[in-house]
Amino acid sequence: MVVDAGSFGLQAEAVAFLASLRARGCSPNTERVYAGRVALYLSYCRMRRLDWRTPGFLGLAGLQRWLVETPLPPRAGRVRLGSVRYRSRGTANAVMTVVGEFLRFGAVHGWVSAGTAGLLSQPKLLRFTPPGFDRGESGQYQVDAAAFRFRGTEPGYEDLSDEQIRRMIALAASARDRFLIALLACTGLRIGEALGLHRGDMHLLASSRVVGCGIEGPHVHVRRRMDNPNRALAKSRHHRFVPVTADLVALYTDYQYERDDVAEAAESEMVFVNLFRAPLGRAMSYPNAKEMFGRLARALGQACRPHMLRHSAATRWLRDGVDRDVVQRLLGHASPLSMERYRHVDDGEARAAVEHVGSLGECR
Known part of the structure; x- marks a missing residue:
């Protein structure tokens, strides 16, 4: 309001x-x-x-x-002499x-x-x-x-290396936080999609037929719900599932042991809940997640936001040769044009391209 x-x-x-x-x-x-x-x-x-x-x-x-x-105005607790933002x-x-x-x-x-x-x-x-637009006869x-907009360069999209993600997981203070970071990095989920997960969405057995799901292998269902208690909302309006790895299942198991020690969490159907401060057992909110990532950023001395993990997952899949249509489905994008932001050339690829051309010149 x-x-x-x-x-x-x-x-x-x-x-x-x-x-x-x-x-x-x-x-x-x-x-x-x-x-x-x-x-x-x-x-x-x-x-x-x-x-x-x-x-x-x-x-x-x-x-x-x-x-x-x-x-x-200066940020609370971060006033530095002579610093103006x-x-x-x-x-x-x-x-x-x-x-x-x-x-x-x-x-x-x-x-x-x-x-x-x-x-x-x-x-x-x-x-x-x-792309694909016909200019017609007028061209x-x-x-x-x-009308009121500054001209500027595109800021680009930041991603994190595998080593940076491992450091984030190592510095996380709890099994819940480690699982949340790994989930975002491995599946490319948006933070709203992760916070909106219900325990019934976690199909982590080799076969989920016992719960009426015919999808083989461990996976997570992403559904758009309008009534989550923390108001977490999946941006995509289409249900999808995302496969997960055995390592992620192990982190989820560690989190469940941690969660079982908090009696108030037992009744919540949400995957991510408050375990360390009141109100215990309540669904984890956006501000909670933002605060956690802020602590990690200060500990690492670098930016680490939830969407950077999504971008990292998409970039890694594309560099590893995963088909663009598959990546689009995993990310839940409705349009293939949304994929353009994720594919960018890193320093190693640029150097490899130049060295390849150089080697061809030497052959002649």
């Missing part, structure tokens, strides 16, 4: 916008991030004495500049995207004028069209591009 800074009551339009995200089946993480960005926009308008419904071109352009020029242009673009969605939502419901909504985009001719492809 978003609270009005003046009346301390709910900001009705912002709350309605967030409710629309929930109705569309967006994840709690998306809703939480959007709430913060909408609140940031409303706070900016209040500070500049702007009506958020009619900010005008100058108001929106000012917001874009303000986002990158205003220092961020600013939002990146990428973060500013993400905020402006949410502001645009919020204002368009307001225009649909009559809270925001069509003129304001019209400021948010402008026509743009693309030099490169999407042009026009889209509506965001």
Whole structure:
């Protein structure tokens, strides 16, 4: 929810916008991030004495500049003399995207004028069209591009080496955390999919026919459920299963021994539950997982986020020659275009290619 800074009551339009995200089946993480960005926009308008419904071109352009020029407050417990943090242009673009969605939502419901909504985009001719798109006789492809957006380079996707993943598992404080890290790294599950797993989804025997499942070998079922107690949500709307290895089954067994020592966890159907702090036995939440990965990042001295493990799994499969269609199914992507982000060339591959060409030259 978003609270009005003046009346301390709910900001009705912002709350309605967030409710629309929930109705569309967006994840709690998306809703939480959007709430913060909408609140940031409303706070900016209040500070500049702007009506958020009619900010005008100058108001929106000012917001874009303000986002990158205003220092961020120091993180709790991490104040360093002389250190000042600013939002990146990428973060500013993400905020402006949410502001645009919020204002368009307001225009649909009559809270925001069509003129304001019209400021948010402008026509743009693309030099490169999407794969498979026919330009037609005109030879042009026009889209509506965001009007308030910084130009920048693509940040790329970070992955982790096998050694880095092993270090993460070794530094994890509990069997539960070790299993969670290994599960994400070995299966490519999203964090929401992992936290939304039920114990009935874990088919870890050589044969699961006794529970009515005809899939052979150990595997995990990934299902989209809207009623998980921790609001964890699988992004893909299609059920899939992902095979798992014997090593992962062994880590799950270790976790079960640890879990059995907490009586409150026995009644929960969720795989990942609180074992070390109250409320014991409750389903593990997104903030819990984020805190755990934050501790690991500080211990390792490097970034380690859940999605990096998913990216690492996909990259490893593709480099090992796994068919792209198989990788797409394992990851739960609906479109093959989503696979493009995972295949990138590492230093070793680049050097091997150059040395191969060099060796051919020597043969001549």
